[in-house]
Amino acid sequence: MVRHYKVKMVKLKVKNVEFSYASVPILKDVCIELAVSEMLGVVGPNGAGKSTLLRCIDRILKPQKGSILLDELEIKKMSRMELAKKMGYIPQSATQVFSATVFDIVLMGRRPHIGWRSSDEDTEKVLENLQLLNIEDLSMRDINELSGGQQQKVFFACALTQEPDVLLLDEPTSNLDIRHQLEVMDIIKNIVRERGISAIMAIHDLNLASRYADRIIMMNSGKIFSAGDPVSVLTPDNIKSVYGVEAEVIDKRGRPHIVPIRPVGKM
């Protein structure tokens, strides 16, 4: 697999986006560029605006200022269905789901592409992604009978079946044990490389971010505090001023590994 390092095509552009809930500002002047086949990690403390940013990008929330361009087109001007063909979003919240089998949930990923009836091709795509995530045995089970981690995998499979160009992931590994965390992150990394998908992932685990993201954005109180490759962003100084935590950063195979020591100062 050859990666085209030099030709850096911009897939998604977030320009000066501002968002506030009833005059409480959440995002302030956020600018991001996402390249084709790039994996961007978004880190930051609770309430930094990571989830709000993802919601704005998928137009679930409408920013008061700024613009978001997908393939140089304003997403504001696209219909929901057009946007859904190109962008997939996996929310973090485990909203209570109506009774449905895993198969039917994953099939929902085809909604932007087809009308009322699904074809054999759609079935094949569902089966493919069930297999990719190793949840074939759950296919006929009801989603409500599954554990949090299994549900997370099901919704991930649904987003893959949607076949978007851009994948927005809000804490994709929050309910998973360490083995499944690695499995899911490897899958994300592979589809980013092989299918040329671009991914933005909000994530709390700094070490997972460091290990899997091509670039990292560190947010604090709605603003981008620092952006760049993992080595330049995940420094003891940055971690101290954003999280208020004294941390040791060790080099592990070229990627920073963060060992938090103790909270410092007042937050």
Next chain:
Amino acid sequence: MRKRKVAEHYNKKIQKMTSSTETAGTGTKRAEIKEQYKKFIGRKILFILFSLILIFIIAGVAATLGSFPITVTEVYSIIWHGLFQNPETTKEIIVWNLRLPRILMGILAGIGLAIAGTMMQGILRNPLASPFTLGIASGAGFGAALAILLGAGIIAGKYLIIGNAFLFSLIPTFVILGLTRYKRATPETMILAGIAMLYIFSAATTLLMYFSEAEAVKAAYFWMVGSLGKASWDALLLVSIVLAGCVIPLMWKSWDINVMGAGDERAKSLGVNVERTRIFVMIIASLLTAGIICFTGTIGFIGLVAPHMCRMVIGGDNRFLIPASGLFGAALLLAADTIARTIIAPVILPVGVLTAFMGGPLFLYLIMRKGRGYW
């Protein structure tokens, strides 16, 4: 010794079996899942057919019951012949003009109320939602009470009560719609607004009744309990038009409603315009309910229970759930009405009482048996 040998033999056999399934690869596993999924869909279609047959049987039996004895075979042949010629004999007139309108109204009302319930539960993601959750029934009750007690109404004459009930039942829906211009159309907003409307209209009706004559109050009360006795061919025609006009767009939206079942945000990211769909479905389901209960009075329970029962059997896919719960609701209402008018004949019990008495225990049994998870 021998036991151990046998055990070893079986262990080897099991090992062989497991390794052979592994080498058979993913192809068979896929085929297996596909097969299971096909069977699952087959089961849903079977349930729909079962409900349809149930309706035919109950309708046939219901038409024989009454003060004038007619056998089942006679009933079917009378219905068949009546399709081509006008009823002439006493039996034909009894079946066609007395029993059949009531039966058909039961079927249509059952279909409509159950489907409206399925939709309300679907868009509000709430198991307690029914056609009456958003204040529709109390609106209709107030409209009817106004017509019965004060003789006041928007349309005069034969359709005074019906017209009033229809129009007033739509008021809560429009109030909720008005609110969603200022607040997002989330399930919570809509349910709370609906409950508020329910209390306002109930209070208004109580006030009206408090200052009215006993006889008139009784008449108003009878209307509210609900009955299929007022069925006529004219009414049936109107109800079928409403039913057809509402069920088709609901079926068309059924997959979007499925997607909304997975949460508003997920549905939005899958391309569904969540708020607009929710409002659209709410309007259609309200019209459907209003179009039925203005002729029958407020028949409760069917809209709440029929969708749940079907969901337990065939799952939550609305593409199948809409027809299934409609037909099953029809069978349920028809059975309840048949029992209501025969169990202590010549006294006819209110059908709503019977639906609750029959459906309640069955519902409890299903909840116990299925345990958690279906909702």
